[in-house]
Amino acid sequence: MKNLLSMKDLEVNEIEHILNRALEFRQGAESELDKQYTVSNVFFEPSTRTKMSFEMAERKLGLHVLPFDAGTSSTLKGETLYDTIKTLESIGVDAVVMRHEKDEYYEELSTGINVSIINGGDGSGQHPSQSLLDLYTIKEEFGSFKGLHITIAGDVSHSRVARSNAQALQKLGAIVTFLCPPQWQGEFDSTSNWEEVLPLTDVVMLLRVQHERHEADETFSKQQYHEQFGLTQARYNQLKPSAIIMHPAPINRDVEIASVLVESEKSRIFRQMQNGVFVRMAILESVLKERF
Amino acid sequence: MKNLLSMKDLEVNEIEHILNRALEFRQGAESELDKQYTVSNVFFEPSTRTKMSFEMAERKLGLHVLPFDAGTSSTLKGETLYDTIKTLESIGVDAVVMRHEKDEYYEELSTGINVSIINGGDGSGQHPSQSLLDLYTIKEEFGSFKGLHITIAGDVSHSRVARSNAQALQKLGAIVTFLCPPQWQGEFDSTSNWEEVLPLTDVVMLLRVQHERHEADETFSKQQYHEQFGLTQARYNQLKPSAIIMHPAPINRDVEIASVLVESEKSRIFRQMQNGVFVRMAILESVLKERF
Amino acid sequence: MKNLLSMKDLEVNEIEHILNRALEFRQGAESELDKQYTVSNVFFEPSTRTKMSFEMAERKLGLHVLPFDAGTSSTLKGETLYDTIKTLESIGVDAVVMRHEKDEYYEELSTGINVSIINGGDGSGQHPSQSLLDLYTIKEEFGSFKGLHITIAGDVSHSRVARSNAQALQKLGAIVTFLCPPQWQGEFDSTSNWEEVLPLTDVVMLLRVQHERHEADETFSKQQYHEQFGLTQARYNQLKPSAIIMHPAPINRDVEIASVLVESEKSRIFRQMQNGVFVRMAILESVLKERF
Numbered sequence: 001m002k003n004l005l006s007m008k009d010l011e012v013n014e015i016e017h018i019l020n021r022a023l024e025f026r027q028g029a030e031s032e033l034d035k036q037y038t039v040s041n042v043f044f045e046p047s048t049r050t051k052m053s054f055e056m057a058e059r060k061l062g063l064h065v066l067p068f069d070a071g072t073s074s075t076l077k078g079e080t081l082y083d084t085i086k087t088l089e090s091i092g093v094d095a096v097v098m099r100h101e102k103d104e105y106y107e108e109l110s111t112g113i114n115v116s117i118i119n120g121g122d123g124s125g126q127h128p129s130q131s132l133l134d135l136y137t138i139k140e141e142f143g144s145f146k147g148l149h150i151t152i153a154g155d156v157s158h159s160r161v162a163r164s165n166a167q168a169l170q171k172l173g174a175i176v177t178f179l180c181p182p183q184w185q186g187e188f189d190s191t192s193n194w195e196e197v198l199p200l201t202d203v204v205m206l207l208r209v210q211h212e213r214h215e216a217d218e219t220f221s222k223q224q225y226h227e228q229f230g231l232t233q234a235r236y237n238q239l240k241p242s243a244i245i246m247h248p249a250p251i252n253r254d255v256e257i258a259s260v261l262v263e264s265e266k267s268r269i270f271r272q273m274q275n276g277v278f279v280r281m282a283i284l285e286s287v288l289k290e291r292f
Numbered sequence: 293m294k295n296l297l298s299m300k301d302l303e304v305n306e307i308e309h310i311l312n313r314a315l316e317f318r319q320g321a322e323s324e325l326d327k328q329y330t331v332s333n334v335f336f337e338p339s340t341r342t343k344m345s346f347e348m349a350e351r352k353l354g355l356h357v358l359p360f361d362a363g364t365s366s367t368l369k370g371e372t373l374y375d376t377i378k379t380l381e382s383i384g385v386d387a388v389v390m391r392h393e394k395d396e397y398y399e400e401l402s403t404g405i406n407v408s409i410i411n412g413g414d415g416s417g418q419h420p421s422q423s424l425l426d427l428y429t430i431k432e433e434f435g436s437f438k439g440l441h442i443t444i445a446g447d448v449s450h451s452r453v454a455r456s457n458a459q460a461l462q463k464l465g466a467i468v469t470f471l472c473p474p475q476w477q478g479e480f481d482s483t484s485n486w487e488e489v490l491p492l493t494d495v496v497m498l499l500r501v502q503h504e505r506h507e508a509d510e511t512f513s514k515q516q517y518h519e520q521f522g523l524t525q526a527r528y529n530q531l532k533p534s535a536i537i538m539h540p541a542p543i544n545r546d547v548e549i550a551s552v553l554v555e556s557e558k559s560r561i562f563r564q565m566q567n568g569v570f571v572r573m574a575i576l577e578s579v580l581k582e583r584f
Numbered sequence: 585m586k587n588l589l590s591m592k593d594l595e596v597n598e599i600e601h602i603l604n605r606a607l608e609f610r611q612g613a614e615s616e617l618d619k620q621y622t623v624s625n626v627f628f629e630p631s632t633r634t635k636m637s638f639e640m641a642e643r644k645l646g647l648h649v650l651p652f653d654a655g656t657s658s659t660l661k662g663e664t665l666y667d668t669i670k671t672l673e674s675i676g677v678d679a680v681v682m683r684h685e686k687d688e689y690y691e692e693l694s695t696g697i698n699v700s701i702i703n704g705g706d707g708s709g710q711h712p713s714q715s716l717l718d719l720y721t722i723k724e725e726f727g728s729f730k731g732l733h734i735t736i737a738g739d740v741s742h743s744r745v746a747r748s749n750a751q752a753l754q755k756l757g758a759i760v761t762f763l764c765p766p767q768w769q770g771e772f773d774s775t776s777n778w779e780e781v782l783p784l785t786d787v788v789m790l791l792r793v794q795h796e797r798h799e800a801d802e803t804f805s806k807q808q809y810h811e812q813f814g815l816t817q818a819r820y821n822q823l824k825p826s827a828i829i830m831h832p833a834p835i836n837r838d839v840e841i842a843s844v845l846v847e848s849e850k851s852r853i854f855r856q857m858q859n860g861v862f863v864r865m866a867i868l869e870s871v872l873k874e875r876f
Binding site: 071078092 | 344348363542545555568
């Protein structure tokens with residue numbers, strides 16, 4: 001693939017290829033890139049996990065990584081995003097990993113740009129590398145997606161992760177249920193009844209409560225959210241023995257999940273981060289191999 | 293050369309050497325440095341293009357690059373610039389690429405410091421690596437500078453680029469005309485009549501309108517500037533077939549140049565950025581080769 | 585050693601090992617690390633010297649260095665320090681060099697974390713890599729610590745360096761005297777009489793006056809401080825011929841030390857910074873060798 005913009009663009013066989021290649025990297029495979037490529041991580045919104053995970057993946061692949069500082073970039077002098085990325089292209093950057101607050105920012109880069117774009121998150125849109133590492137973690141656990149019951153719980157309407165994941169999981173044969181406060185369901189159908197979904201669920205995918213987006217319409221405290229919609233110890237105890245818990249992080253402890261459950265037996269939260277590096281190696285390799 | 297501070301310091305044969313070596317790098321030549329050198333890019337003013345271009349050049353030369361964060365540096369605790377650079381020297385840095393808001397900041401580093409300084413822009417003073425890449429781009433196009441008519445258009449009085457380029461171009465035999473609003477001409481003679489200069493011009497060097505410097509004395513809107521002093525499509529059409537357009541970027545589209553002309557046939561704007569990496573490789577190599 | 589948190593944790597033989605290994609690195613020894621390790625410099629407080637010194641040491645050891653930007657990290661989204669460091673562990677980081685404004689921040693990382701921590705400064709607590717480079721510089725000069733008279737002068741109560749150094753120097757057999765304004769002595773005994781200590785002193789360790797901590801209770805101007813408690817030329821002239829001057833920097837010139845003395849014959853200030861790189865190579869190697 002030339003770019004990775006949205007999970008919508010990926011065929012099932014492309015997803016499978018990424019997941020298989022990530023497994024090979026996890027088992028120690030070496031990069032198949034035969035040229036010295038240069039990438040840059042262009043993050044206009046804060047990120048620790050995604051950015052550092054890509055940084056690690058890039059070093060493991062032996063890439064040159066040019067530091068980009070959004071806080072002092074020429075976009076502050078009014079430069080268009082197109083001109084900024086065209087500049088990176090001119091300098092010799094092969095691929096850009098980008099996060100930007102604007103939904104589908106990459107549309108304005110769709111013509112005239114010869115840098116590969118890997119979307120590291122666009123506004124309330126997509127976050128495909130997170131989706132792919134989530135898929136990897138589920139596949140690693142269950143072998144396949146067919147018939148799995150996945151419960152995505154939290155701020156569904158504002159979540160990049162929820163959108164990306166729901167689309168991909170359904171394409172792969174899983175059954176997705178959203179659990180959230182009714183005012184947060186956005187375009188999706190949802191339930192707010194944990195007891196109804198717990199006995200069926202194979203994977204609980206928790207979303208981060210984005211306090212920064214909910215200051216005005218706050219209708220419940222953190223504690224109230226936790227009691228009504230969070231994963232409490234009591235709910236954890238009702239899960240199937242084979243069920244697992246996932247969270248993209250950063251975690252609000254004792255809000256979307258009880259603090260004691262973060263490293264519990266069913267939690268794959270830090271495992272997801274481990275897997276993320278290998279999935280991103282697969283993404284980068286796949287994109288860079290298509291360059292001449 | 294030990295340092296690169298100002299175009300004034302460069303003899304014609306030194307300029308020629310840099311341009312020739314940049315061409316060799318463009319054609320695939322390898323670094324002649326036989327030691328592991330370390331550099332740091334010390335930018336006290338924002339920059340995407342210049343900083344990232346040097347970062348790329350440094351990686352292509354196989355240098356170690358130490359990240360320097362001006363926003364969290366000890367200069368915030370009142371350290372002198374001399375002591376900051378002396379610190380880098382002590383740590384083992386061989387050369388510093390520096391941008392600073394103070395004109396000729398490097399004067400206070402002229403004694404006692406054994407780090408090579410490459411000036412990445414000082415206040416309203418010089419920007420020699422930009423000048424050299426501009427010269428490279430012109431030479432690439434026309435083969436020589438003798439008798440070429442160069443029109444430098446824009447905020448002449450505040451432009452580092454205008455000063456550096458004018459000095460060097462005249463030394464090399466070109467004929468330089470400044471075109472700007474009369475109140476922006478500073479110490480230079482200028483015209484504000486495009487029609488007069490267009491038929492003669494071989495190279496239009498546009499300068500960025502620095503809105504941040506013109507808030508108080510604003511005498512025309514962006515649109516008025518564009519119509520009177522910018523490169524419009526109508527003016528473009530009057531240029532000689534062999535003429536080219538240059539701009540150091542970042543570009544204010546539809547202010548100093550019509551947006552549609554940024555990637556027009558005569559434009560060398562992104563070509564300049566490509567060339568910049570090779571010119572900076574030549575500068576770094578030349579400076580580092582003089583270290584023992 | 586698995587971590588380097590505080591000078592209190594180091595046995596005399598561990599200190600000796602670091603200093604000896606640093607000397608070997610200074611003389612050109614190569615890294616004994618036989619694996620590709622990855623580190624990250626996680627600085628929640630500004631630093632030029634310490635951070636860049638570690639960056640250089642890391643490159644000389646051939647480590648991968650993942651950039652961490654505290655200003656855009658997920659701690660801004662309320663992530664706990666534990667979760668941030670656990671994230672780095674999951675991504676594959678072997679060791680973290682950390683500075684944090686909280687005293688003994690590393691206590692909350694003492695269980696559950698499998699990343700080695702090298703303390704780059706905690707609040708008003710410890711700064712062990714600075715202490716070790718100070719010890720190295722003294723040993724380089726005098727061969728041993730037994731019976732040396734060390735005068736630590738300045739803001740003793742707020743200084744990480746004073747605490748770390750005093751503990752270590754006494755353990756190694758030196759005699760430590762604090763010299764400071766009475767209101768700055770904190771838990772330590774001190775004198776404010778230079779004339780009393782000058783004839784005996786082998787090493788003057790100056791501390792930085794931290795103006796940012798003394799705005800409210802300012803009882804003397806910079807000039808008054810210099811005259812009463814700073815190292816003036818007159819006091820310098822009373823030092824023994826063999827005495828040396830040290831300062832951790834950044835320096836307030838003409839406050840804790842007369843500007844003309846910064847690079848005087850007895851000054852080891854920039855020598856300390858040179859030594860710092862080799863000491864930090866020894867620290868990093870020692871910590872990473874204990875990983876499997």
